[in-house]
Amino acid sequence: MNDFIVPIVTPFTSDNTIDKAKLRRHADYLFKNGVDQLLLAGSTGLGPSISTNEKISLLEEFEDLPDKVILQVGGLDIEESKSLAMAAKKHNIAAIAALPPYYYPRVPEEWYSRYFREISEIYPTLAYNFPLTTGYNIFPPLIKKVNREGGNIIGIKETLPDLAHMLNFKWEFSPSFKVYCGPDPLIYPSIKAGMDGVVAGSGNYAPSLVNAIISDMDNNGMKSQKTLSTLTSVVQKYGQWAANYSMIRILLKYDAGMPRSPMYALSTEQENALEKEVTALLNAKQ
Template identity: 30%
Template sequence: MDFGRVSTAMVTPFGQDGTIDFERTAALINYLIENGSDSLVVGGTTGESPTLSNDEKISLFEYTVAIADGRVPVIAGTGSNNTQGTIDLSIKAVQAGVDALMLVAPYYSKPSQEGLYQHFAAVADAVDVPIMIYNIPGRSAVNILPETIIKLSLIDNITAVKEASGNLDQMTDILSNTSNEFLVYSGDDGLTLPLLAIGGHGVVSVASHIAGNEMQAMIKAFTEGRSQEAATIHQQLLPLIRALFAQPNPAPVKVALDDKGIACGGLRLPLIPLSLDEKEMVRAAVETFNHQVKLLK
């Protein structure tokens, strides 16, 4: 399955009482689909997955599938460091109607490469939907090496990897040794264009909450051979991306969404709201970006 060029790792909107606000979630889903998102990742780190119960995740999966209504693929974040727990949640996510799964590398446990392979292979064997592997050593404390990704790509329903190692050499090794049908996505917004240049397919993005159309424009410019235009958009996006990750994700992007009229509520501990100074930094970056976009039009 092709998840498109820009897959948004969706925030989870909360109400004043801290529970999931499904009315806000519907508004967010419609906004994202209308503004550059080719697919939606639900229940990932940006969605504050560590603070969501499995029951909440399943409700969120079901609701997102219903609101998306086939307009874009819905990818459920079901990975954990408990293989059987991952299998159980993955089966329930498939029953909820999601189109695909995203499985993060088992965190904290620090398994061997063979342990990683067996973990992902066991989940893939238990479900019949496409799977995107998520490699993020900075959060999981283990790097899924290229040879492990290459071996996993031979499993029929493991069809993509979200690479957030930040290592373009590693991504090149994966691209060089997997089929053209196996898709490599950037897990870092700022590496979208460099990854495209070495043969990658797209990005699983946080910045697309705010700049989804512009990210699509950058990718389109690159794929159509307008490399200088793509580079210009990349240069404009980068300060915005830095601002959105200057504090723990998704605190900054929730502020930016609120300012756009897409209310997403607060955060669950251990994440905390931004200070006034931190909010102003985000707002200044968004304002500068919006001004540059207007100048281009």
């Protein structure tokens, strides 16, 4: 069985505070529509803009469903990351995820391994590989070194358009090590190749379409993947980090809040244009 994880959007209000009611409503909808777990404060959730206290409040919002959530704790302050790992341990959630330290170039490899070890020795961790945003690409030898020295990296979320890179982790580690596909266009080929599941941002607004790929690989999975890939390419034109919120209104017909600036919400005109494109696309696929 393949895991379907959604990096849930974080609903914000017009004054940039988190709207907990809209967060929970959206989460409940996703759980009812085939989503197994949520990644809190990930890239799609605008995690880098969320404070430590806010991240802890997200954990508290799901204290009744600890096995359903994963918290992204990585950042540039190791003490904050460790504090969040301890909070995750206290709430007994499924796992934590951690981006490598970002922004700074020419960081020694040893610093990355030490960083991941210090976090993962506190709580089971998914390495979060997103080299486009972090400037660093995680490879199997780093994870092996971390675990050999006392860390506990239990899997990886691969957010890069490189299926061969994902396969390296499947080949280099035991079956218990989870390898998750991040890019929406690679869901079908990654599952076909043996990955353990997906962490799909498009699951926020098209969970049924993602499920159609995962659950029907031998029949209509490729067709569903083509539709999803075309859909996400349209969303990206409008700035996906904000357009995700608009897509929830367009396809799911409810409000999941707005992004936090400087990821600026689409204007009414932009959202209407997006809706027109999406409607035309989906009607053409029927």
